[in-house]
Amino acid sequence: QVQLVESGGGLVQPGGSLRLSCAASGIIFSISAMGWYRQAPGKQRELVATIYSGGNTNYADSVKGRFTISRDNAKNTVYLQMNSLKPEDTAVYYCKASLSSSWGQGTQVTVSS
Numbered sequence: 134q135v136q137l138v139e140s141g142g143g144l145v146q147p148g149g150s151l152r153l154s155c156a157a158s159g160i161i162f163s164i165s166a167m168g169w170y171r172q173a174p175g176k177q178r179e180l181v182a183t184i185y186s187g188g189n190t191n192y193a194d195s196v197k198g199r200f201t202i203s204r205d206n207a208k209n210t211v212y213l214q215m216n217s218l219k220p221e222d223t224a225v226y227y228c229k230a231s232l233s234s235s236w237g238q239g240t241q242v243t244v245s246s
Contacts, residue, residue, distance in 0.1 A: 135159040135233040139202045142226060142240030145218055153213040153240060155228030166231035167204060167211040171224035171242075178227070182213060196222075 141153040153169070166185045172178040182202035183191045190202050201214040211228055225239040 134233040134234060135230065137230065137235060137237035139226060139228055139230050139237045139240040144243045144245065146186045146246050147216050147219060147244055149244070150179065150214070150216045153215065153226055153228075153242075155211045155213075155237065156226075157209045157211070157230060158230050160230050162209040162230070163206040166230070167202075168229050168231070169202060169211070170229060171222075172227070172229045172239075173221075173224040174222075175243045177240070184211060215242070218242075220244045 134198045136158045138156045139153060141151060143151060146153055154184045163187050166183055167180045168172055170178050171181050179193065182200055184202045184204050192200060199217045202211065207223045223234050223242060223244050225241050227236055229236060
């Protein structure tokens with residue numbers, strides 16, 4: 134059974150930084166592409182960043198240059214470094230593996246002064 138556990142969210146001021154983590158189990162992590170998604174109140178869940186098994190990455194235009202996705206296959210963990218945060222980044226952030234339809238519980242990120 135696939136389990137995804139997100140952590141690292143919190144309240145941060147505009148311009149601040151946060152690092153999210155997602156620990157995965159129940160999948161062959163090293164061959165799975167991993168994605169970070171977010172869902173703001175009243176909006177659809179959107180894909181923020183993807184990292185493939187070979188290390189290639191893709192980002193939504195709204196976060197390019199500010200967010201960095203990375204992975205540690207030895208720890209079955211994917212990270213999202215978020216810099217220069219804006220109020221519009223406020224959302225619940227989720228990770229997902231390409232090899233599974235499961236979602237974690239998410240972690241809340243709130244950007245506010």
